Amino acid sequence: MTAELPEVDVDRPNAARIYDYMLGGSHNFASDRAAGDAMLARFPDAAKAGHANREFLHRAVEHCCSLGITQFLDLGSGIPTRGGVHEFVERRAPGARVVYVDIEPVAVACCRALVEGNPRVRVALADLRDPAAVLSAPEVRDVLDLGAPVAVLAVASLHYVAPADDLSAVVAAYRAALAPGSALVISHGSDDLDDEVAAGHMRDLAAVMATSATPAYLRDRAELRAALAGFRLVDPGLVDIRRWRDRSDLPDAAVYGALGVLDAAPATAP
Ligand SMILES: C[S@@+](CC[C@H](N)C(=O)[O-])C[C@H]1O[C@@H](n2cnc3c(N)ncnc32)[C@H](O)[C@@H]1O
Numbered sequence: 116m117t118a119e120l121p122e123v124d125v126d127r128p129n130a131a132r133i134y135d136y137m138l139g140g141s142h143n144f145a146s147d148r149a150a151g152d153a154m155l156a157r158f159p160d161a162a163k164a165g166h167a168n169r170e171f172l173h174r175a176v177e178h179c180c181s182l183g184i185t186q187f188l189d190l191g192s193g194i195p196t197r198g199g200v201h202e203f204v205e206r207r208a209p210g211a212r213v214v215y216v217d218i219e220p221v222a223v224a225c226c227r228a229l230v231e232g233n234p235r236v237r238v239a240l241a242d243l244r245d246p247a248a249v250l251s252a253p254e255v256r257d258v259l260d261l262g263a264p265v266a267v268l269a270v271a272s273l274h275y276v277a278p279a280d281d282l283s284a285v286v287a288a289y290r291a292a293l294a295p296g297s298a299l300v301i302s303h304g305s306d307d308l309d310d311e312v313a314a315g316h317m318r319d320l321a322a323v324m325a326t327s328a329t330p331a332y333l334r335d336r337a338e339l340r341a342a343l344a345g346f347r348l349v350d351p352g353l354v355d356i357r358r359w360r361d362r363s364d365l366p367d368a369a370v371y372g373a374l375g376v377l378d379a380a381p382a383t384a385p
Contacts, residue, residue: 120218138162138169172302176300188213188267190249218242239252270300271302298375305336
């Protein structure tokens with residue numbers, strides 16, 4: 116697909132800026148704060164759920180570092196309200212390289228200001244639904260070597276891919292471009308988790324997002340498992356993010372998380 120990238124529209128709330136507001140940031144407008152407040156009215160722990168998602172991101176990135184991966188492509192990276200992935204990985208994998216990708220101009224501008232002068236980090240304004248455009252972006256080509264393992268992070272960003280945009284095909288296009296040993300980390304809102312209260316909260320958040328510039332689409336476990344085809348999921352598989360390397364102390368989020376590794380294709384018999 117050829118994506119048209121949006122202009123800043125301060126009157127329409129969007130995911131990056133609402134999330135920034137929920138996490139306590141200052142890169143948001145009145146429309147974003149109103150949407151955030153509507154979420155909090157329905158789900159008072161919504162901000163804590165955002166923090167639980169960031170916790171999951173950190174645990175998953177830590178695991179990628181333990182696999183020896185030193186390149187990260189963060190799709191839908193958002194506004195670095197609580198610090199970016201590059202700050203987290205540079206303590207665990209010195210010299211690691213990171214490319215941030217977001218479709219939201221405010222998020223991209225904030226991120227660029229944060230990483231200016233850092234030769235190992237770039238920020239691309241691009242649409243993650245267009246893998247060819249993302250992977251050929253100069254920021255990606257400058258910093259990442261796609262011939263070596265890369266961890267693709269798609270954390271709380273794939274639920275903005277509409278059913279018509281075929282999530283499985285989008286993920287498959289990234290997978291096809293990755294070297295063996297690469298990884299994919301996802302988290303994704305859902306309403307089919309066992310916890311009915313949490314599922315109701317996620318439906319409430321999606322109802323608010325439906326009025327924004329970035330509607331969210333909840334997917335069930337089977338749909339997400341299908342989108343992860345070709346990746347070997349590390350334990351404990353595709354689960355509630357609180358159960359991924361057990362953080363049951365975190366508040367409910369009704370978000371699935373998984374980390375998949377791309378193994379080398381088995382050698383074919385002569
Ligand atoms: C909820 S935030 C998540 C930020 C970060 N990944 C995290 O988990 O903390 C979702 C981000 O995805 C971005 N996003 C949504 N649709 C996108 C698209 N088609 N291409 C690139 N970014 C997108 C939004 O702009 C927003 O910054």
